[in-house]
Amino acid sequence: MASAQNPDPWYISLLGLAESFRTSNPPNIRLCVHCLQSIFNFKPPPRIEARTHLQLGNILLSHTKNLDLARQHLEKAWNISSSISSFDDVRFEAGSILAQIYEKQTQTQLAKPILRKAIEMSLQAPYWRCRLLFQLAQIHVAEKDFVSAVSLLGHGSDFAHTARSEYTRLLFLLAKGLVLLVEKKMSEVHECLTMAGQLIEVYHGSPVQKESLKVFFLVLQVCHYLMAGQVKSVKPALKQLQQSIQTITQLHQEDEPLPINPVDLFQWMPKEHMCVLVYLVTVMHSMQAGYMDKAQKYTDKALIQIEKLKMLDAHPLLSAFQLMLLEHIIMCRLIMGNKSVAIQEIFQACHVCQQQPRLFTSHGAQIHTLLGLYAMSMNCMEAAEAQFNTALRLSTDKDLWTFINLNLAIVYLRQNRQSELMGLLERIDPERLTSTSHSMKASAYYVHGLQAFFQARYNEAKRFLKETLKMANEEDLNRLTSCSLVLLGHIFLSLGNSREAMNMVTPAMQLAAKIPDVHVQLWASSLLKDLYRLCGDPVHEAEEYRIHNNFSQSLLKDHFQSSQMSEHNLIQWTEGPCPFHLNSSAVGTSAML
Structure with a gap:
């Protein structure tokens, strides 16, 4: 019988034949698999048996849809190789891929023990130890077990340091910062990013590695600011990030020699994906700052890039980016008065989730929130309330929870449902908010000001709105500033102070108009029309009447168009899978193809 170092000719022949079938044009996978399976007829030694099971598992995974058979081969490869000493590559590759299959089949309770056992055995295989730590941490993040994920990533950072890899140490450290950011442990995020920033400054690795670490660090820094609602404070970091992504796109990775230390053989993400991510955070910033045109421009660029990349490799991360871009652009459409496009894009977002079902688990609350905002814009208040309540039921994020409740309060205000509103106002008291976001707190002051205005408690309303304006001006929250100014103008007009109202x-x-926010423009033009009439200025009054009429007609036309679409019926969907039969419009269809 053949030894592992000196295999028999039959093994070499079958292996060569299998490879020729695999690489032929077109590949003949059936015969390739047949050749590899024939090896078992010779009762090979355990090393060859384990390696063959691994090869079969990989080929079945890559070229067929027979996941169960691939799993069986990988289970055998893992079980046999686990008991063979110094057989690292086969053992750890089999364990890693097998864990991926279990995860795909939502059987993480089977994946985790394998990864833990593999990590225990990998002390003398530094590359595999790091790879397996990343993989297990990722499963814990998906399960929202952030404590375990942070612990593993911390261990990985320490291990990479002892393995003399500053690059991978930083990858672990930044990944830990990302998990802490998701968990909203802001003081720990700050501590982690401060340490990472200092280490990146003195890092002397390859230019591509250094720049990719810098992009990772700056993305986290920008997100840290945006989650705190600090739109103005983030600008220097965002500018640095945009410069850094330009630098990395000009560097040629293929010109760099492969790292000598195998622990350095990791990549955060391909630079093409980084470009999309930078577009995404730029869209997030534009949206919060109230620059809808800019948000729209960068969303279009990012979505085109995603479509190109998906043709080469439909990586799940691209779908997540696509969904987040759609979530932001839908809100832009609603602000700009394009409801008919917004509802089609909500439908498109549902389709992205259908392709990656895990996305609906993490983004279902956001989709129902968007449907609630759309229903509000269509004056379908009962549907809006139902959508917001569904989103609250699905949401685990305190910032989203606050955002939903702020909008739900406006629904109750518009319906004059005082008892429900009073109960809700306590939950969105700006002084006691659980959210740490500056913009959420400013928005809470605005909603309280709006409620006081509706009850003709004008002095109290002014006090709340002045607080909103102060906070909005601190961080350049343009949309909140425009809403607060127009409401203050309405208050002064109600008090008979037309000069202050005009100011x-x-x-x-x-x-x-700069944002552009159609609804605020509609409101402001209506007030200006009345103010010019009071001032005895018929020329400007007529001009504002014309402007107001144009906005009214445009919104009415779009309202009618939206109400006629079958997708409009999505506002009735609060349970179960998305009703995909609600699609008739050409744009919706083309968006999904």
């Missing part, structure tokens, strides 16, 4: 409404109109 508020005129800049509100200018700012709303």
Whole structure:
């Protein structure tokens, strides 16, 4: 019988034949698999048996849809190789891929023990130890077991340091920062990013590695600011990030020699994916700052890039980016008065989730929130309430929870449902908010000001709105500024102070036009029309009447168009899978193809 170092000719022949079938044009996978299976007829030694099972598992995974058979071969490869000493590559590759299959089949309770056992055995295989630690941490993140994930990533950072890999140490450290950011442990995020920033400054690795670490670090820094609602404070970091991504796209990775230390053989993400991610965070910033045109421009660029990349490799990360971009652009459409496009894009977001079912688990609350916002814009208040309540039921994120409740409060205000509103106002008290976001707190002051205005408690309303304006101006929250100014103008008009009203409404109109926010412009033009009439200025009054009428007609036309679409019926969907039969429009269809 053949030894592992000196295999018999039959083994070499069958292996060569299998490879020729695999690489032929077109590949003949059936005969390739047949050749590899024939090896077992010779009762090979355990090393060859384990390696053959691994090869079969990989080929079945890559070229067929027979996941169960691939799993069986990988289970055999793992079980046999686990008991063979110094057989690292086969053992750890089999364990890693097998764990991926279990995860795909939502059987993480089977994946985790294998990865733990593999990590225990990998002390003398530094590359595999790091790879397996990353993989197990990723499963814990998916299960929202952030404590275990942070612990594993911390261990990985320490291990990479002892293995003399500053690059992989930083990857672990930044990944830990990312998990802490998801967990919203802001003080620990700050500590982690401060340490990472200092280490990146003195890092002397290859230019591509250094720049990719810098992009990772700056993405986390920008997200840290945006989650805190600090739109103005983030600008220097965002500018640095945009410069860094330009630098990395000009570097040629193929010109760099392969790292000598195998622990350095990791990549955070391909630079093409990084480009999409930078577009995404730029869209997030534009959206929060109230620059809808800019958000739209970068979303279009990012979505085109995603479509190109998906043709080469439909990586799940691209679908996550696509979904987050759609979530932001849908809100832009609603602000800009394009409801008919927004509802089609909500439908498209559902299709992205259908392709990657795990996305609906993590983004279902956001999709129902968007449907609630759309229903509000269509004056379907009962449907809006049902959507927001569904989103609250699905949401585990305190910032999203606050955002939903702020909008639900406006629904109750518009329906004059005082008892429900009073119960909700306690939950969105700006002084006691669980959210740490500056913009959420400013928005809470605005909603309280709006409620006081509806009850004609004008002095109290002014007090709340001045607080909103102060906070909005601190961080350049343009949309909140324009909403607060127009509401203050309405208050002064109600109090008979037309000069002060004009001082508020005129800049509100200018700012709303810059965003552009159609609803604030509609509101402001209506007030300006009344103000010019009171001032005895018929020329400007007629001009504002014309502007107001144009906005009204445009919104009414879009409202009618949206109400006629079959996708509009999505506002009735609150349970179960998305009703995909609700699709008739050409744009919706083309978006899904």
